[in-house]
Amino acid sequence: METRELRYFVAVAEELHFGRAARRLGMARPPLSRAIRQLERRLGVALLERTSRTVTLTEAGSVLLVEGRAALDAVDAAARRARRAAHAAAGQPRLVLVAKAGASDELLAKLLDAYAAEPGAASVDIHLCGIGEQERLLRDGRADVALLHRPFDATAGFDTEELSTEGQVAILPAGHPLGRRAHLRMADVTAVPGLPMPRWPHRDGTYPAGPGPEVHDHTQLLQLIVLGRTLAIVPESARTRLRDDVAIVPVPDAPRVTTVIAWPPHSRSPALAGLVRAATRL
The missing domain is CATH 3.40.190.10 (Periplasmic binding protein-like II)
Structure with missing residues (x-):
């Protein structure tokens, strides 16, 4: 496979529309269709199911989309690292x-x-x-x-x-009853009425389902804790930068970080x- 063909396929597979994929790639639709057919002939498998109205992935196409993204990422990473290596060799x-x-x-x-x-x-x-x-x-x-x-x-x-390896602590709104305990268990922290656990993004940027607020970073998390909307379990070293308006309680059975x-x-x-x-x- 050529890298160019793989980029073409990934665009079509993500858009599931040849016209949109062609616009995204900055090319005309007919040569894009020919390139995908040539790729299918070379692999000996159908990658797409086409009708007059829809484009869907076959099982082989779904596999190639996942593997193709990884391969293209690796190619881009190699180019970036090569450029930095050239700068280093030039004394920079x-x-x-x-x-x-x-x-x-x-x-x-x-x-x-x-x-x-x-x-x-x-x-x-x-x-x-x-x-x-x-x-x-x-x-x-x-x-x-x-x-x-x-x-x-x-x-x-x-x-x-x-x-380094460290334990974790629970961060709760100031004045919360659990904040007066000497320590908490994971079972205590994950079942606090009115304080659902925050939802962190997956690697693909989506969020898991649940009642807790979507959290993007630690600054947002801390503000939501102060407002009484959530709590969190964080590494013990986070103590040094926490505000005075939160309660900090060790959680000995939390996974060590x-x-x-x-x-x-x-x-x-x-x-x-x-x-x-x-x-x-x-």
């Missing part, structure tokens, strides 16, 4: 580090200071992102390295080093290797 090494906004603040500050003291340290661009975005940015080549948090972030396919530094396994960047060394020494 830069690293893009992504981290979840509002998480691992103290660790991130210590890491940047430790790496800056390394001989020949590269410039580090920090990208603070929303929930779950750092994994996607690392996979698609827009970042060189990330701070991820297991079990919330997937680390499969990355090289990683563990940096491990912060890792993660990077693509095929990286050959000396600058990245230096950053990882600095992180593991902390």
